[in-house]
Amino acid sequence: MMDKVRVRFAPSPTGPLHIGGVRTALFNYLFAKHNNGEFLLRIEDTDQTRFVPGAEEYIQKSLEWVGISPDESPWNPGECGPYRQSERKGMYMEYAQKLIDEGNAYYAFDTPEELDAMRERLKKAKVATPQYNGITRMQMKNSLTLPEDDVKRRLESGEPYVIRLKVPRKEEVRLNDMVRGWVMVHSHTIDDKILMKSDGMPTYHLANVVDDHLMGITHVIRGEEWLPSAPLHVLLYQYLGWEDTMPRFAHLPLLLKPDGHGKLSKRDGDRLGFPVFPMQWADPSTGDISQGYKEDGFLPEAFINFLAFLGWSPGNNDEMFTLEKLVEVFTIERVGKAGTKFDYDKAKWFNQQYLKEKPDTELAQYLLADLEKEGIECSPEKAALVANQLKERVVFPNEFWPEGKFFFQQPDSYDEKTVKKKWKPEAVEVLAKYKDAIVAMDNADFNAASAKSTFMGLIEDAGLKLGQVMPALRLAISGKGMGPDLMIMQEIIGKEEVAARIDVAIEKLEA
Numbered sequence: 001m002m003d004k005v006r007v008r009f010a011p012s013p014t015g016p017l018h019i020g021g022v023r024t025a026l027f028n029y030l031f032a033k034h035n036n037g038e039f040l041l042r043i044e045d046t047d048q049t050r051f052v053p054g055a056e057e058y059i060q061k062s063l064e065w066v067g068i069s070p071d072e073s074p075w076n077p078g079e080c081g082p083y084r085q086s087e088r089k090g091m092y093m094e095y096a097q098k099l100i101d102e103g104n105a106y107y108a109f110d111t112p113e114e115l116d117a118m119r120e121r122l123k124k125a126k127v128a129t130p131q132y133n134g135i136t137r138m139q140m141k142n143s144l145t146l147p148e149d150d151v152k153r154r155l156e157s158g159e160p161y162v163i164r165l166k167v168p169r170k171e172e173v174r175l176n177d178m179v180r181g182w183v184m185v186h187s188h189t190i191d192d193k194i195l196m197k198s199d200g201m202p203t204y205h206l207a208n209v210v211d212d213h214l215m216g217i218t219h220v221i222r223g224e225e226w227l228p229s230a231p232l233h234v235l236l237y238q239y240l241g242w243e244d245t246m247p248r249f250a251h252l253p254l255l256l257k258p259d260g261h262g263k264l265s266k267r268d269g270d271r272l273g274f275p276v277f278p279m280q281w282a283d284p285s286t287g288d289i290s291q292g293y294k295e296d297g298f299l300p301e302a303f304i305n306f307l308a309f310l311g312w313s314p315g316n317n318d319e320m321f322t323l324e325k326l327v328e329v330f331t332i333e334r335v336g337k338a339g340t341k342f343d344y345d346k347a348k349w350f351n352q353q354y355l356k357e358k359p360d361t362e363l364a365q366y367l368l369a370d371l372e373k374e375g376i377e378c379s380p381e382k383a384a385l386v387a388n389q390l391k392e393r394v395v396f397p398n399e400f401w402p403e404g405k406f407f408f409q410q411p412d413s414y415d416e417k418t419v420k421k422k423w424k425p426e427a428v429e430v431l432a433k434y435k436d437a438i439v440a441m442d443n444a445d446f447n448a449a450s451a452k453s454t455f456m457g458l459i460e461d462a463g464l465k466l467g468q469v470m471p472a473l474r475l476a477i478s479g480k481g482m483g484p485d486l487m488i489m490q491e492i493i494g495k496e497e498v499a500a501r502i503d504v505a506i507e508k509l510e511a
Contacts, residue, residue: 005037006216009070010044010208013055016281016290017062020223020255020264023307027252028221029068030308030330040215041073043084044208046201053284062278066300067323080215085207092202095210095240096163096195100143104239105195107161108132108142109154131191134169163196165205165235173231178219178250178332185231193232205229209236212247221250221332224339225263250332253311254339264342266290274344278303297396298347302354306347311340320353352395363387363400370401376408385492389484407492410501411479414509418471418481423509427472430458434473435502438495446495448487455487476505 009025011017025041032039041063043056060075072078082088099105110118115132118140122130130136137144142164143151154161171187195206202210212220230249237246255264258272269276269291279292293303301322308326309319312335321329355363364383371378386407387400394403437454438446459469474486477498483489490498 004216005032005035005218006040007032007037007219007221008040008042008212008215008217010042010211010222011059012044012047012050013052013059014047014050015052015055016277016279017055017059018266019276019278019293019307022062022066022068022278023255023310024221024223024252025063025068026066026304026307027312027330027332027335030326031219031221031332032071033327034330037218038071039068040078040080040217041070041083042211042215043074043086044204045084045086046204046207048086048199048201054282058279058281065279065294066304085202085211088207088211089201091214092206092210093196093200096202096206099165099195099236099239100163102239103166105163105165106137106143107151107155108137108140108164108192108194109146109159109161110141114141132164133191134167134188137164137166137192160198162194162198164192165195165232165239167192167232167235173234175230175234175249177227177230178221178248179253179335180227180251180337183227183230187231187235190232190235205232205236209233209240209242213237213240213242213245217247219250220247221252224251224254227251250335253336255310256339256341258342258344260339260341263339268342272344274347293347297398298351299354299397302351303347305354306350309346310342311335319350348395355394355397356391358391360384360388360391363391363397366397367400367404370398371408374401378408382492385488389488389492393484406478406480406483407489410497410504411477414475414479414505415481418475419509422468422471422481423475424468424472426462426464427469428506430462430464430469431472431476431502432506433458435499439499441495443495446491448485448491451490451498452487473502475509476502 007028009021009028011021011025029039031037041059043059045051045056056074060073063070070076072080072083074081074083077083096105100107118132118136119130122136132140139145144166146154167190168187173185173187173190175183177183193205194203196202211217230251234246237243256262257264257268264276266276275291275293275296277290277292278294280295281290281292282288283290294300304323304326305319305321308321308330312330314321314329315334361380361384364380364387367383367387368378368380371383386404390400390404394400434455437458438451441450441454455469455473456466459466462469470486471481474480474483477486477489477493
C-alpha cells in the first residue's frame, strides 16, 4: 500500500464542520488525486463526551455538496475499516501494551486532585508551563515510582488509570514538514501525553498514529494547530517500530480573521455577517441555527475555488479553477507557510463569476422558482432573457427576483436621487412624445433597435443630450437610476407596458 499515495481527512463529530476543515479535506483530496492516489475519510470519535448527534451526517453532506468524494469512508468502506475510531476501540490497547512492555510508556494512577496539586506546586515554584514530564513523573503515582507488586494489585483491583508516553528528557525530535521544512523540537518541551484514557478509549495521539499506520497513510496533511503534536507522533512511530513507513507531514497555514489578527472563528462570522460553515447547522441542544454557504446561495464550484486559494497559489495570475482543474495543477509546494486572511468579498466575487458563466436557461430556473412563489406567470424563454440581462449584476441566485422585479411589475417607488437630478420638464416632454410614438407602432415592429432609433430621434429633435433624458426613461420604467440595457429591457417588457409606465411616472412625479 505504501507504493500508492494514501491520505486521510479525520474530523471529529463534535459539531458542524468549519470551513477550515473543508479546506483541509480539499487539499488532501487534491493531493491524492493529483498523484493518482486515494483519499480516505475517518471519523475520530474517541472523545465520546464531546460527541454531537448529527455531526457525522453533517460532515458527509458537506463533502457531498462540494463534490469531495472519499474513496473509503464509514459510508463507503474499503479493506481498512472500520472507519470510526469508536468501532476500532479493541485494537488500540495492543499497541499501548507494546509501548509499556518495551519501556516507552507507563501506567499512571494519579487522581484529578493529585494532578491539580502537582500543577499548583509547579506554579508556586514559578514554572511557566506545568507539565507531567520527565522530571515531575518521578514525584507522581505511576508504574515508574510504585513497586511492581503494587502496580499489579492496582491493575487487578480495577483502580482507574491512564497510560502515558514516556518522553525522553534529552533528545531532539526532527521532522521534515512538506510545507515548513525541517522542524526540530527538544524533548524536554514535550509532556508525557496520555495515550489511553481511564475509560479504555485511546486519545487522539495514539489512535491517530495507529490508524494512519494500519490504513497505509503515506501523507498526513492537516492544519497548523496540529504542528505542536507532530514531534510526539514522530516519537510514537519510532517506539512502535514504524519509523521507516512513517507518513510525510504537511501542516497547512491557519485561516485568519479578515483583519489578520487571530484564527477565524464562528464568532467572527456572526460579528461580520458571513458563514463559517459550509452548510446550515441546527444545534441539537439549543436549536440555534448557524448560516451556511450553501443556503446563502453559494455555488459549490465557487466555494471550492475560493477555498483552494486560502493558503495555496497556482504560481500565476489565473484564478478560475474547477475541481478537475485544481486536481491537475495542485501541488503541496505551492502551499504557503503564513496564515491567510479570510476575505468574504472575494468569496462573493468567485460566486458571481461562476454564476455569470452558467447558461441563461439554467439561470432562468432560479428566477422561475421565485416567480412561482410570487404567483407571477412567466415563460422559460422570457425568464432566460431577463436572467441574461441581470447576471452581470447579481452575486447569488436568489437575487434575480429582487433585482429584476421591474421586468414583471410596475415600480412602486422611484429613486429619489435620480428624480431630483434627472426628472426635468424637458425630459418629461420627450418621454410623452416617445410614449405616443411607440403606442403608434405595430407590436411586431417594437424591439430594442426600433426603441433606440425612435428615442434617439426625439432627443435629437429636442436639441438635448442623451444624459438629460435617458435616466428619466429608465426611472419611469424601472424606478431605478441604474440597470441593464434600457432598450433590451423595453423589448422584454413590451411596448404597452412601457407606455403605461411612462404615463404613471408622468402622473406621479412632479418635474
